[in-house]
Amino acid sequence: MQGVAVNAKWTHCLIHREALASQQLSGDLNGVFEVVVKTVNFIKARPLKAWLFQRLCDELGADHNNLLFYCNARGPSKGKVLLLVYKLRNEIFIFLKEENHALATTFEDKVFLTQLAYLCDIFAKLNQLNISLQGYSPSGTQ
DSSP: OOOTTOOOOOOOOOOHHHHHHHHHHOHHHHHHHHHHHHHHHHHSSSSHHHHHHHHHEEEETSSSOOOOOOOTSSHHHHHHHHHHHHHHHHHHHHHHHTOGGGGGGGGHHHHHHHHHHHHHHHHHHHHHHHHHHHOOOTSSSO
């Protein structure tokens, strides 16, 4: 391409740059995300714990009764995991407390919960931006 268009400049597309920028979180926000991943892994790692958590959510009448594993390969995964954890924060707190897990106190910490809500908002906007930049339309045509 450089031979045909000598003045052309090469750059990553906007979506790629946005994805790279969203991978680096500040220290505090990265700590919140690490707690979320540890919590999800604790609950989902064993089928019995996942089943008990699901039953707890059902008994408490939660809108959701399951968590998602985080997959680093998929962009929207981070936002979806954060949002589910935020929506199920009370159920997670109860479950971790019943399990005598050290992270239980984290889910009653107002600063942690505020930062978790902030991360949910950030990644909701980033997911919305990604979808709009990819040019998807409701009819399926671009």
